[in-house]
Amino acid sequence: MIPTVHPPGAIVLSGRTMAAHFFRAGDERLSHAGGWDLVFGDRFGRGVLNLDGPRHRDYRKALLPLLTRRAASGYEPVAREVLDRALTGVAADAPVDLHALVKPIVFEVSATLFAGITGEAAMELLGAYTALQDPGDALGTADGRRVARQVVGARRRLRAALGEAVAAMTDVDGPVRRLRELPDPPGDEEIAQNLAILILAGFETTSYVTARMLWLLARHPGHQDALRADGSAFAAVFAETTRLHPPLAWLPRTAATDLSIADTAIPAGSGVYFDIAATHRDPEVFEAPDEFRPERHAAPPQGKFAQVPFSAGRRVCAGIHVGTMEAETITTGILRRFRLTAPPGAHIGDVSANGSTVTPAAPLLARCHPLP
Numbered sequence: 001m002i003p004t005v006h007p008p009g010a011i012v013l014s015g016r017t018m019a020a021h022f023f024r025a026g027d028e029r030l031s032h033a034g035g036w037d038l039v040f041g042d043r044f045g046r047g048v049l050n051l052d053g054p055r056h057r058d059y060r061k062a063l064l065p066l067l068t069r070r071a072a073s074g075y076e077p078v079a080r081e082v083l084d085r086a087l088t089g090v091a092a093d094a095p096v097d098l099h100a101l102v103k104p105i106v107f108e109v110s111a112t113l114f115a116g117i118t119g120e121a122a123m124e125l126l127g128a129y130t131a132l133q134d135p136g137d138a139l140g141t142a143d144g145r146r147v148a149r150q151v152v153g154a155r156r157r158l159r160a161a162l163g164e165a166v167a168a169m170t171d172v173d174g175p176v177r178r179l180r181e182l183p184d185p186p187g188d189e190e191i192a193q194n195l196a197i198l199i200l201a202g203f204e205t206t207s208y209v210t211a212r213m214l215w216l217l218a219r220h221p222g223h224q225d226a227l228r229a230d231g232s233a234f235a236a237v238f239a240e241t242t243r244l245h246p247p248l249a250w251l252p253r254t255a256a257t258d259l260s261i262a263d264t265a266i267p268a269g270s271g272v273y274f275d276i277a278a279t280h281r282d283p284e285v286f287e288a289p290d291e292f293r294p295e296r297h298a299a300p301p302q303g304k305f306a307q308v309p310f311s312a313g314r315r316v317c318a319g320i321h322v323g324t325m326e327a328e329t330i331t332t333g334i335l336r337r338f339r340l341t342a343p344p345g346a347h348i349g350d351v352s353a354n355g356s357t358v359t360p361a362a363p364l365l366a367r368c369h370p371l372p
């Protein structure tokens with residue numbers, strides 16, 4: 001169980017049967033906008049992830065051509081370039097916090113691809129994101145005013161940077177142009193909010209999964225060697241990592257109307273969460289569910305909703321191919337240069353401050369030994 005807090009009265013669903021009710025419900029029954037408001041409020045504005053109805057549909061349609069498998073493989077050189085730069089700073093043989101290593105890489109790749117923001121400017125944007133995402137408990141303490149000022153400042157910096165990106169990206173084939181070309185195009189402010197959401201959706205998830213994957217490989221040297229020897233082993237390692245550690249442990253919604261799901265009455269406005277993390281560790285579906293066994297993915301998947309790290313149905317993750325490409329490029333790039341070992345220690349679990357996204361409960365440490 002991952003420690004978290006859901007709002008009072010929230011309903012938490014899990015398992016394959018409940019998944020069918022959850023993933024097949026339209027926005028008019030289970031609202032994404034309401035769900036994501038429970039998690040982030042309006043801190044990042046509104047975009048394709050946290051809108052319902054026709055505006056969501058139009059934005060998704062405009063953005064999907066930029067996120068196909070083919071598009072993702074075209075982005076690979078950007079990921080390699082950012083990775084190469086980042087790896088020059090890795091301390092050999094000393095413990096490295098894998099999440100801290102991977103986060104700026106993934107962030108810069110997304111900021112470059114979708115907003116044309118690179119290098120130091122990307123790191124400044126990451127600072128603003130982090131301040132907005134995690135104002136900490138300090139908001140309710142004596143230090144609250146200072147933190148509140150920081151949050152306001154971060155929001156301003158984020159807006160300014162993305163506003164400039166919208167102006168600068170007008171002639172580039174990217175999200176700005178695709179959204180502007182819609183028959184009923186959004187204004188610049190709303191395009192900037194879509195950029196914020198797009199970058200955030202890819203950053204949080206991919207950086208966490210990649211760090212977890214490297215950490216698992218450091219603890220399982222046999223799988224590490226196998227992947228170094230044969231890149232086609234990646235798919236199973238990735239599938240097993242996202243099974244054990246889905247970056248969105250719960251998917252949030254609110255009931256858009258009075259509902260009944262599997263005989264449970266759910267009043268309009270209630271929080272409704274689907275528990276991906278628990279579903280992925282169902283012992284009736286996965287033998288030894290807590291163990292890292294990439295080989296279990298050699299067989300076809302165990303039923304439609306047994307493993308749903310990218311969600312399912314109409315609102316399935318739009319960035320699957322980009323996220324997978326980034327995770328693969330970073331993981332295999334690191335394994336080409338380093339042998340990873342894990343300091344001895346107990347398993348490190350996850351925590352969730354917002355009832356959806358997770359972070360490791362302690363730093364995910366590994367030593368990076370340069371390979372000849």
Ligand code: HEM
Nearest residue numbers: 048049201202205206209309310311315317318319322323
């Ligand atoms: C391992 C990496 C990733 C995982 C596990 C992941 C997971 C998810 C999940 C579970 C959702 C559904 C959220 C919901 O139902 O409320 C989602 C939505 C979304 N993801 Fe990803 N994601 C990843 C990477 C990315 C990347 C790299 C991008 C962008 C390039 C991206 C863009 C999006 C967008 C735009 C949505 C909203 C789709 C919609 O509502 O129509 N994701 N993702």
